[in-house]
Amino acid sequence: MQTLTLRRYLVLGVVTLASAFGDTSLAVGMKRLGPVPLSHPDALLTALQTPWVFAGILLLLVWTGCYLTALSWADLTFVLPATSLAYVAVALLSRFWLHEQISPARWLGIALITAGVGFVTQGPAYTPRESAETA
Amino acid sequence: MINPGSGAAIALMIGAIVLTATAGDVLLASAMRAVGDLDHIKADRGLRGAIWAVVSESRFLAGGACMALSFFSLLFSLSHADVSLIAPAAGSLTFVSNAVAAKWVLHENVDRRRWLAAALVCCGVALLKH
Numbered sequence: 380m381q382t383l384t385l386r387r388y389l390v391l392g393v394v395t396l397a398s399a400f401g402d403t404s405l406a407v408g409m410k411r412l413g414p415v416p417l418s419h420p421d422a423l424l425t426a427l428q429t430p431w432v433f434a435g436i437l438l439l440l441v442w443t444g445c446y447l448t449a450l451s452w453a454d455l456t457f458v459l460p461a462t463s464l465a466y467v468a469v470a471l472l473s474r475f476w477l478h479e480q481i482s483p484a485r486w487l488g489i490a491l492i493t494a495g496v497g498f499v500t501q502g503p504a505y506t507p508r509e510s511a512e513t514a
Numbered sequence: 515m516i517n518p519g520s521g522a523a524i525a526l527m528i529g530a531i532v533l534t535a536t537a538g539d540v541l542l543a544s545a546m547r548a549v550g551d552l553d554h555i556k557a558d559r560g561l562r563g564a565i566w567a568v569v570s571e572s573r574f575l576a577g578g579a580c581m582a583l584s585f586f587s588l589l590f591s592l593s594h595a596d597v598s599l600i601a602p603a604a605g606s607l608t609f610v611s612n613a614v615a616a617k618w619v620l621h622e623n624v625d626r627r628r629w630l631a632a633a634l635v636c637c638g639v640a641l642l643k644h
Contacts, residue, residue: 402588402592402601403597405592409589409593412593413593414594415593415594420590423586426593439585443581447542447546447568448552450543450546451549451552451555452551452552454543454616454623455540455612455620455622456616456617456622456628459608459609465605466601466605469597473596474598477598479596481598485598487638489638490638491635491641492635492638495632495633495635495637506623
């Protein structure tokens with residue numbers, strides 16, 4: 380039986396925050412770079428040299444490490460909902476940092492997503508397998 | 515030629531992100547299942563041993579390739595549309611497609627609670643498009 384310790388909840392928290400800040404950093408970098416034309420997809424390689432895009436990539440590397448760790452002791456359908464507050468964090472960062480407009484309908488959508496995926500965490504985190512029973 | 519800023523183009527971009535991300539998530543989850551609890555492996559073999567256990571798993575490499583494709587799709591789309599639309603829409607749809615894939619491919623116990631959550635997420639995504 381897998382139990383979630385405080386340390387494991389912290390790992391899920393880092394997954395959430397690294398995802399939100401990583402995506403937003405990428406957005407800041409790409410907005411400053413301007414639209415990438417379909418005829419020049421190689422411009423995406425130039426984007427990797429933009430500080431914001433680079434910072435976004437670093438955060439997503441942190442996200443990758445924590446995400447893989449979480450997947451080693453919890454189901455995919457538990458980890459994804461458990462880290463759903465990233466949607467709310469992205470919306471707040473977009474509104475107050477990037478000054479993007481978020482309509483009331485979008486806010487309601489974000490609330491529904493968070494409610495839907497939030498209560499799923501009330502259930503078990505892991506589906507026992509024959510191969511995992513000895514873990 | 516589709517206008518990169520049009521609704522159809524944004525839907526295509528979101529579709530590409532969702533498809534590649536789902537394939538990546540399922541492959542990574544399957545790889546981590548095969549590897550086992552990383553906390554235990556790290557305690558036994560150290561951080562280097564844990565990293566080696568992950569990167570020597572072929573499904574991890576395939577999943578990583580899919581995630582890289584998804585990443586570049588995301589990077590491309592973020593230069594054409596707001597992050598507050600792309601990130602929640604792609605992320606939420608990926609959650610739904612992952613629930614289906616987790617049930618049928620990974621054989622996870624996707625119970626009524628998890629399906630209901632997927633339905634709520636679908637409604638949320640529909641509202642996000644307004």
